[in-house]
Each structure stands twice: as structure tokens, then as C-alpha cells.
Amino acid sequence: MGGRHRQIRSASADDLLSQLGRLTARVREEIEVQRARVELAEALQRGMLPTTLPTAPGLRVAARYAPARSGLDIGGDWYDGFRLSDGTLAFSVGDVQGHDVEAAAYMGQVRIVLRAVAAMGAADPGEILGTANELLAATDDPLFATCLFLCFDPRTWSVRTSRAGHTGAVWAREDGECGVIERGQEDIGLPLAVLPGETYTVTRYRFTQPGALALLTDGVVEGPRFPLEEGLDAVAQVLCDGVHEDPDTLADRVMEVAERTGHSDDAAVLVLSHDGPEACRTADAAPGVV
Template identity: 80%
Template structure:
């Protein structure tokens, strides 16, 4: 009987030792994964712009939310900067993949877009076309979707081009709203010499425009169309609110979808040319 108890005790000790080794290994793997997630998030947040350009009658806000699980960091981004001719550029996009490499490639895409725009061209289609040629030449297996806008604060003209990205959502003060589905081209870095058609609009009355990534509107509980419709409702009801408030409310849609991807939102609220001219006359500027 004594020998039997001793054998059982030895087996238990072996099992406890093995469990301890497995626990230590699992803890080490968790720490490595956490470190990779923190690195990717730091890369991502560090490469997002610290400020966005504005103009008289145009107010801008943005939000970014990282993925919730594992290494699903993703490569979502937003950006905004002033072009050499004084117009304003805004972009949003999503890099294929969910890891540190996707976050790093996101930074490269943003730099390429800015570099091309700094050469003097202000046409969104030409900017996307040239950026695509450079990214294809880099021979990276990743690709990126992108929406690129150019806003002229003098004429209130908005020019846009899309590279495989979902359309923007808009709402106007007169109650109209919808999803912009202008013609676009393939995602960046997929095929050389890809054309990117440009669509032109005039922002002739107050309203709001939202650029977003699919992590905002698509998830386990929401189809893309449902998510976009919910964002449209948010804009229509809050068209007179400030962009920070709208950005927060749009990002709440991502919470509703139960998103596992990262998510980015860029909100442009505009007063329209007539309101700006009226304000300028009251201020004695014109």
C-alpha cells in the first residue's frame, strides 16, 4: 500500500511539474504577443497626424480605434494636409493584413501619398495613380485601399478619387443624405498603370461628410450595408453638430457592429460658401 501511495504521489508531482512548464510557456507567449500588439499600436498611433488642416467654414475631426483581439492590429489610417496650391487634402485607407507589417506598410503608404502630393500636382486621381506606380515598384505583397479628397476653400469644390475603398457618407442641412459611390479604381499596389477617375462636387450648403474604414461599419453583427445605413442616420440626425461629437457618434457604430478589425473615421463639417460670405460681411472682412 505504501509503494502504491508513493507511485501516485510521484505521478502527481510529474503532472504538476509539466503543468508548471506549460503555464510558464503560455505566459511567455502571452507576453510576446502583448509586446507585438503594443509595438504595432505604437507604430500606428505614432504615424497618424497630430493635427488636421481646417479652413473658414470647414471643421475637421478624426478618430481611430485599434482592433480588440489577438494581433488584429490592421493598417487603418487617416490623414490631412495642405497642398502646395493652398487647397486641403484628406485621405483614409486600410492596408491588407492584421499585424506589425500592416501597420508599418500603412506608414509607407501615407508617406508616398504625401510625397507625391508635395510635388505640385493637386489632382486626386493623378496622386493615386503616381502613388500606385511607386508602391507597385516596391514589390511588397501587401496592398491598400484608399479614399483621397481635395477641398478648395475658395471655390468650395471637392474632388475625390477612390482606390478600392468604400464610399463616403454625407448629409446636408436640407435633409438629404446618402452614400457616395463614385467610380473608383483597384486598391493601391495591385496593378500598375491603374486609372483612378476623379469626381467633382460643390459643397453649396451646410452639411457633413464622413470618410471611414470598413472596421467602422462591418462586423459579426452587421453587414456593410447596414453599418453604412446606420452612419447615414447618425449624420442626418446630427448634421448641425460639431465634428468631434459626430466623430464620437460614428465611432459608436463600430461598437454596435462588434468589430474585430481596427477602425478609422474622418469627419468634415462645412458651412457652405453662402454662410461663409455672410459671416465675412458681418465681420467686415468683405
């Protein structure tokens, strides 16, 4: 009898070890698949972000992107900048719903649509967002995206912005004033691809003195440690304290705000550092590209 019990226990132990081996192999396989998807999403994201950004005399630009910290939380945020045919410089930041390979691919699609609409001659940011919304809403893709689109005219130093469900730009001037464009404004338009026929209002203002402007995604300013408004105020203070610094330094310091929020989302920031129109009166007005 004792021998039979030992054989039964031994057989049961062998079965358990065999099952454990199969489960371990399956977990390893799933981990490898997940790791491959993360690497693919990172490659898609970084491959589709621009390698150069437009600039002009007296205007310097820098951008940063930070992937999410865990899992497949990557791929939705972007920044972009390009020159329009009339000499206007266009900049955008945005955030696609979802954080995976599909979000990364959709991000590229949104950027292409925005560029194509702008290239067709639409220089008004509200019109660009409206047309892009119609095109994206006509697809069967269930994803959507928030976006802030900005147009800067280097001849007049005027700026026009329009938002599709996105956070407003943060600004600071050398006189110590700082804030958030359109803070608290409710009429900002729905995210892109949510509802056909949506219209997007345009805010106009002008750079009158040296300063800095930051376009960013909510991963920079919102997290478990403090809410959106506190994050925006923190970025405004960073810009105000470093208003005379180069945009690369400012972009790095703005991204440090993201670390303080304790966020787990990916994050993107685009910083425009400017001298103001008075400093550039004798400069060549034709924009260049770096």
C-alpha cells in the same frame, strides 16, 4: 509491492507537475510576447497618425481612431489630412491588409508615399493614387491597402475624390438630403500595390449649402450584426440628424455606429463639417491649420 506502486505513481505525478510547470511558463512567455506586440502596434499606429488636421474658414475637421477589440487585430486603418502647395486641402482614409505590427508599419509607409506624391505637385486625387500605386507595387512587400483620397478647394468649395478599393464617403446637407458618394459604383480602382498600371477615376462635386461629410473605414460600418449597406445608411442618418453640430460630436456619434455593428476590426473616421460657400463669401479664403 504496494510501496513500489506508490513510488511509481509519485514519480509520474512529479513528472506531470514538472511538465505542467514548463507548459505554464511557456504560455506565460507567449502571452507576454503577444502583449508586447500589441503594445508596439498601438504605439506605431497612434504615433503615425497626424496630431493636427488642416481646416479653412467655414470648414471644421475632426477624426477618431478605435483599435480592434482582441488579439493583434490592430494597425491597418488610418486617417490623414494636409495642405497642398496650391492651397488645396487633402484628406485620406485607408485600410491596410492584415492587423499586426507589420500592417501598422506598412500603413505609415503608405501615408508617406501619398504625401510625397501630393507634395510633388499632383493635385488630382486619381493621379495621386495612380502614382502611389506604382511606387508601392514596385516594392517586394506582399501587403496592400485600400484608400479614399479627397481634395477640397476652399476657394471654389469644390471636392474631388478617388478610391482605391475603398468605401465611398458619406454626406448630409441641411435640407435633409443624405447619401453615399459613388454608392454601388463598380469602377473604383483596385487597392494600392495590387496591380501596376491601375488607373483611378475621379468624382467631382461641390458643397453648395451647410452639411457634413464622413470618410471612414469598413470597421465603422460593417460587422456581424449588420452588413455594409446598413452601416453606411446608419452613418448617413447620424450626419443628417446632427448636420449643425460640431465635427467632434459628429465623429463620436459616427464611431458609435461601429459599436452597433459588433465589429472586431479597428476603425477610423474623418468628419468634415462645412458652412457652405455662401456663408464664407466675406471670409478670408486662405486655409489655416489647427
